[in-house]
Amino acid sequence: MNEERKGLKEKITNSDIWKSIFRHGYEKTGRRYTLQVLQNVWLHLHPPRISRHALNFRFTWCMGGITFLMFLVTAVTGVLLMFYYRPVAEYAFGDVQALEFDIPFGMLLRNMHRWAAHGMVISVMLHMFRVFLTGSYKKPREFNWAVGVILLLITFFLSFTGYLLPWDQLAYWAVTVGTNMARATPVLGHEGPFAPSDITQSNDVRFALLGGTIVGPSTLLRFYILHCVAVPLVASLLMALHFWRVRKDGGISGPL
Amino acid sequence: MENFLLLIQKPDNVPILAMLFLIPYFMWLAYKQARQTDRIGVPSDAALNDKVYVWPYLCRNEFICAIIVMLVLGVWSIMIDAPLEEPSDPAKTPNPSKAPWYFLALQEMLVYFDPWIAGVVLPGLIIAGLIAIPYIDINPKGKGYYTIKERPFALVVFCFGFIVLWIVLMIVGTFLRGPGWNIFMPWQYWDPHKIVPLTNVNLSYLFGIRDATTANFFGFAVVAGYFALGPIFYFWKYKTSRFLQELGLTRYVIVSFLFLSMVALPIKMVLRLALNIKYVWVSPWFNI
Ligand code: HEM
Numbered sequence: 158m159n160e161e162r163k164g165l166k167e168k169i170t171n172s173d174i175w176k177s178i179f180r181h182g183y184e185k186t187g188r189r190y191t192l193q194v195l196q197n198v199w200l201h202l203h204p205p206r207i208s209r210h211a212l213n214f215r216f217t218w219c220m221g222g223i224t225f226l227m228f229l230v231t232a233v234t235g236v237l238l239m240f241y242y243r244p245v246a247e248y249a250f251g252d253v254q255a256l257e258f259d260i261p262f263g264m265l266l267r268n269m270h271r272w273a274a275h276g277m278v279i280s281v282m283l284h285m286f287r288v289f290l291t292g293s294y295k296k297p298r299e300f301n302w303a304v305g306v307i308l309l310l311i312t313f314f315l316s317f318t319g320y321l322l323p324w325d326q327l328a329y330w331a332v333t334v335g336t337n338m339a340r341a342t343p344v345l346g347h348e349g350p351f352a353p354s355d356i357t358q359s360n361d362v363r364f365a366l367l368g369g370t371i372v373g374p375s376t377l378l379r380f381y382i383l384h385c386v387a388v389p390l391v392a393s394l395l396m397a398l399h400f401w402r403v404r405k406d407g408g409i410s411g412p413l
Numbered sequence: 414m415e416n417f418l419l420l421i422q423k424p425d426n427v428p429i430l431a432m433l434f435l436i437p438y439f440m441w442l443a444y445k446q447a448r449q450t451d452r453i454g455v456p457s458d459a460a461l462n463d464k465v466y467v468w469p470y471l472c473r474n475e476f477i478c479a480i481i482v483m484l485v486l487g488v489w490s491i492m493i494d495a496p497l498e499e500p501s502d503p504a505k506t507p508n509p510s511k512a513p514w515y516f517l518a519l520q521e522m523l524v525y526f527d528p529w530i531a532g533v534v535l536p537g538l539i540i541a542g543l544i545a546i547p548y549i550d551i552n553p554k555g556k557g558y559y560t561i562k563e564r565p566f567a568l569v570v571f572c573f574g575f576i577v578l579w580i581v582l583m584i585v586g587t588f589l590r591g592p593g594w595n596i597f598m599p600w601q602y603w604d605p606h607k608i609v610p611l612t613n614v615n616l617s618y619l620f621g622i623r624d625a626t627t628a629n630f631f632g633f634a635v636v637a638g639y640f641a642l643g644p645i646f647y648f649w650k651y652k653t654s655r656f657l658q659e660l661g662l663t664r665y666v667i668v669s670f671l672f673l674s675m676v677a678l679p680i681k682m683v684l685r686l687a688l689n690i691k692y693v694w695v696s697p698w699f700n701i
Contacts, residue, residue: 190466190469191466194467194472203467203472205466206466206467207471208464208465211471212470212471214478216446218439219474222478222479226479226482226483230486250500253497257494264494264495267495268493268494268495269490270495272427272493273486275427275428278428278515279431279432283435286439286575287443289546289571289575290447290559290568291558291559292554292555292556292564292567295547295550295552295555295556296547296553296556299547299548302547303544313515316515323497324500324501325499325500325501326499326500326501326502326505327496327498329502330506334510334511334512335513338528338531338532338533339532340528341528341532341533342533343529343533343534346529348529349533350698350699351698371503372503412455412556412557412558
């Protein structure tokens with residue numbers, strides 16, 4: 158039976174038609190496996206080989222990878238959303254409504270973007286929790302943990318700046334509440350302790366963030382630019398650094 | 414009850430419902446592995462030097478994991494629509510106004526501390542504390558595997574901060590806070606006119622101090638005394654504790670300051686909820 162199957166397989170793979178489609182066979186050698194990773198632009202951040210226990214789902218929970226996947230999903234769906242959305246107070250809400258009711262698959266697009274963003278917040282918190290529980294921040298990974306903490310903040314900030322863009326009541330007041338705390342920044346906020354007398358409502362840190370004394374049209378534009386350009390750019394750079402360090406620090410931590 | 418049902422159905426609260434299951438599941442997963450290591454010891458070197466090729470073994474795992482996650486996300490996106498409420502109106506403040514769910518632990522802290530502490534100082538300390546962790550935890554054991562026995566203090570402190578002070582406060586802020594930022598139990602009706610009598614007093618008042626300057630010094634003494642617990646413990650235990658000697662003074666100062674700051678939050682919560690204490694220290698410039 159086995160012999161027969163082997164014979165059939167050989168017959169097929171040796172046929173002229175097969176050979177015209179696939180130029181050469183697939184060698185199962187270490188050399189081939191190594192080149193597969195090294196020569197592929199998407200895979201080359203991986204080392205060619207890793208220790209077996211790093212494959213274990215129960216060890217990493219896959220949460221770092223899931224966070225990155227969620228980031229990619231938001232990047233793709235986010236670019237598509239940008240085709241339909243204008244960050245102007247007069248248009249923003251209507252554009253989101255149009256996405257829901259007029260644009261084919263607009264609602265699905267919006268849902269995927271929003272839920273991937275929420276998913277990213279969940280998975281990044283769980284990732285940090287796992288890295289702590291396995292003690293993976295210990296030498297030589299101290300710095301990568303610090304990079305991770307900044308990535309955590311950036312994830313929150315990405316999600317928060319995006320929260321304003323639908324420009325509905327939910328968005329408006331969540332961001333109003335969230336940015337109100339900036340009033341109380343020591344020294345730099347007009348209601349904070351130790352604020353010099355020339356710090357007022359219209360030149361403190363909150364004003365710089367909002368572009369006004371309340372959340373308004375210029376806040377929408379500021380948050381839009383932060384959300385779509387500035388913060389994703391910084392996030393991408395830091396993620397590249399984070400992945401590079403995972404590899405340079407000797408791959409996923411293990412009991413050695 | 415109906416207010417609670419509405420809250421649960423809010424699409425933006427789905428992540429929190431998911432966390433209610435995810436966190437216990439992963440804690441159980443970690444606990445099981447930690448128990449195993451603590452019983453039979455760390456896996457031997459031989460098992461670890463066992464290397465495998467990334468292609469196909471890791472890439473296959475990543476691919477399968479990505480497919481499963483995309484399926485979950487796809488179903489989630491088809492079943493539940495992202496919320497869109499009325500157009501924004503600066504003149505119509507909703508009651509309660511809530512920050513996005515992942516900031517609700519911070520908003521919850523605003524109940525107990527003034528905004529400059531709850532909104533600026535404590536978040537700053539959380540960030541600084543997180544970054545400091547690898548540099549102040551000098552225990553070389555428990556690196557790269559789950560264990561409880563080898564690092565109990567680090568685990569207890571972090572889990573208390575993450576689970577209780579971050580996740581639980583987030584859940585309280587999401588599901589139990591109603592109009593006027595009052596606590597409403599799930600079965601209670603959200604009465605927008607609910608009045609909670611404000612009988613809060615300052616700690617100094619409780620001790621019979623009425624004069625502002627004395628109260629200021631009293632508050633300062635209490636807060637300073639609290640943070641002095643760190644050095645006191647140090648000098649009391651230094652001679653006999655190998656751990657303290659290895660940790661060194663600089664690290665100890667940072668550890669004890671961060672630790673006491675973290676524990677100050679639950680202390681203040683208890684003081685407020687049990688004794689109706691508003692401020693511990695009232696000074697002309699700020700109140701704590
Ligand atoms: C945008 C956010 C982040 C992304 C995309 C990300 C991604 C990753 C990935 C893919 C890994 C490989 C192992 C794994 O999947 O567990 C990893 C490892 C690691 N991450 Fe992150 N991460 C993020 C945030 C964080 C945060 C918030 C922390 C901690 C505060 C952190 C600390 C680390 C450390 C220390 C490692 C090495 C773990 C080990 O060697 O076992 N990362 N990260």
